[in-house]
Amino acid sequence: MKISELARATATPVDTIRYYERQGLLPAPARSGNNWRHYGSAHAERLAFIRQGRGLGMSLQEIKTLLRCLDAPCGDCGEVNRMVDEHIRHISQRIRELRQLERQLKALRARCPAAQEAARCGILRGMAEQAAQDGPPPAPVQGVHGQ
Template sequence: MSVQVLKIGDLSKATTTKVETIRYYENIGLLPAPSRTTGNYRSYAPEHLARLSFIRRARELGFTLDQVRNLLDLSDEKQRSCESVDAIAREHLRQVDRKISDLKALRAELDSVINQCSCGTIADCRIIDALAPAL
């Protein structure tokens, strides 16, 4: 039984990850360096595909690279309690909630500024006034 190997372009397509990003993840240690063919091409195994898919999904959910690294380290310890994973996810959720709150406040402020605009001249524009620094 042969193990399926992938070239970097195949791995890129399979995970919709840019080749440069794959190399970056290798350089920072998130993705282990693959073996090399006799022609010195990278040769990725199914484990690389699974790990990169994990990284991509975690990044899509907004986890930082450090959080992804921690989650990957924890995922290798199958018998360990998942409390640490839960703590990372809960902290990330708190960060997401803070960002949502900040965006809601930003939206309200923009809405207020826009509603003050009478669509007169630029000289009377409330939006421009709100953006200009007070001297």
């Protein structure tokens, strides 16, 4: 199948497929006589696996590790277990950070129960007070691995 057909079949943008190829996640496809890429079912299956990993919040490096283990089915999966355990720790930390952020936002929201002129807005005042008290702002909440 052509890259556009693979993209449609897997709901993956063409640019993403090409990016995964450049990153070594997808093997280079065969080329037809007119130099078009020709993808097979193995590409679609591998792409579905990659998308599953991305859906679980895994980095491309983690997915590379998983693919390396998937490609060596007789090997030990201890590395996979360790990597997933670490990923779970990252997710748990992110959940704690997001819960803290939620508490902070709810406290700010409670300072301004109704719409009013901006000069009297409790949210804006609260943010300004916090900024003056804390100094430089914290880094924004990032993805699972701070990416």
